Amino acid sequence: MMSIKLLLSVGASLALASPVPAPPSPVLIGRETGHFNASRPNITIFATGGTIAGSAGSSDQTTGYEAGALGVEVLIDAVPQLWNVSNPSGIQFANVGSSEITPEILLNLTQMVQRELDKPECQGVVVTHGTDTLEETAFFLDITLRTDKPVVVVGAMRPATAISADGPINLLEAVTVAAAPAAARRGVMVVLNDRIASAYYTTKTQANAPDTFKSYEQGFLGYLLDIKPVFYFQPALPVGRPYFNVTAAAAEALPQVDILYGYQGLDPKMAEAAVANGAKGLVCTGMGAGSWTRPGQKALAQLAKENGTAVVFSRRTMDGFVESGSVGYGGGFLNPQKARYTLMLALNAGYDDEKMHALFESQSPS
Structure with missing residues (x-):
């Protein structure tokens, strides 16, 4: 396991309504010089919690676990292969089950992600998220971010402690897609279970099975073979997809x-x-x-x-x-x-x- 240095980042603090405890202040997992490779793309991972960071009492338990029990440092440490395809850094944006995500949190998230994407040294962004409302966050980001850089939202259907936990491979595939030049100009994507899908259309279709995120009518954008992305189409965006400016000056809170x-x-x-x-x-x-x-x-x-x-x-x-x-x-x-x-x-x-x-x-x- 690699040693990763925790650094405080500059970011707005979050607050969730009672009785949900406030998440930790955002922290940045720094890229150590021993692993940094200038030839690899810099990918920033925003962690929000969910099953991908979940923990259960036994390895055969896939329900009733604690979502968001593990931090982004642990997620990155668990997948050293991330350094083979990128220079990953992590921001612990929140650490909750996705049912606790609110519009106010999403406004904060999209503003932070936009600022990160605007940095020339950032080549792409990955957001880890609970699957229950993953499609809502992915859709929100899709219509509020303005960038050609890849943005991928990823989760897991089994907690990190489970046998055959899907979180590590899903995270590796998400970072690999975000680092791929062919992933640019496709809008926000959802990556789970070897599939690459458009956030605009993708929906969770099954409450328990790993093969759950689909868009039955529009299909997938591509898939991953041996952790390498294969796209079916040239870059394109959904017909009629709007864009809303939600910079801090444009949106303090959204109407109910x-x-x-x-x-x-x-x-x-x-x-x-x-x-x-x-x-x-x-x-x-x-x-x-x-x-x-x-x-x-x-x-x-x-x-x-x-x-x-x-x-x-x-x-x-x-x-x-x-x-x-x-x-x-x-x-x-x-x-x-x-x-x-x-x-x-x-x-x-x-x-x-x-x-x-x-x-x-x-x-x-x-």
């Missing part, structure tokens, strides 16, 4: 947007309650291609008229396109959690009705 779930006989008052509780926007997880009950639509229309509440319709099905109806905006191919962050960022940016329609209907059939 809540997600409502559609079902037979749904209670229309749940929309009213969400707005009364402070929601400036609502994402409706509709049935089928975004359908909502008539009483529910009536309540939404009234909220939009009287409160100016922005409403976006998505779907509870795994995939599909949701078009605009008589109320609100159709979420297109975005699932509810991704439509939520899109709406939050659009409200923060002050989008009017015309811009909202253009944003959510960017992939409508012509």
Whole structure:
């Protein structure tokens, strides 16, 4: 095991709402001169916790473990092969289960990652993350970062203490992809289980199995063979992918947007309650291609008229396109959690009705 020196980095401190304890201040794992190689790309790893840093009481335990028990130094030490493909450095941004990640934390993360990417000596960034909400963070970064450099979000489905833990190889593959020149200009990517996927479309599809992150309709960008990335396509970005500027001057906090779930006989008052509780926007997880009950639509229309509440319709099905109806905006191919962050960022940016329609209907059939 290599010895890695811990250095305090300059970074904003984080605070999580009670009762969740505040994460540690960000720390930087320095590149030692004994391992540094000027011919290798410099890759910065932002660690946020999750299963990839999890620990359990026994090697056959893959549920009920403690997420975020290990620091980024331990993660890097466990994979010495990282130094064969990069000069890795690590920032302990947070160390929590991904269910504790908040929009405020994501604003801080994307600002720190952008500053790192803006440094000429940084060739790429990897973010380690819990898998439960990994797709939300990856999507958020995808539409708030402006860079051609590779950015990869990675996690694990088994804690570090488990037999055949997938974290070490996933981390090695993520850093390898971030270090690859062919990975540039592809937006934020998700790398797990030998697959390379677009953060814009990728979703967690299975609660327990390692082969879980997929985009059934759009497919994968590539795969890894012998820890070497193979891409299927030339660099390209998703059609209609927006960009939102969330520098410190542009965003201090994001408007509250809540997600409502559609079902037979749904209670229309749940929309009213969400707005009364402070929601400036609502994402409706509709049935089928975004359908909502008539009483529910009536309540939404009234909220939009009287409160100016922005409403976006998505779907509870795994995939599909949701078009605009008589109320609100159709979420297109975005699932509810991704439509939520899109709406939050659009409200923060002050989008009017015309811009909202253009944003959510960017992939409508012509």
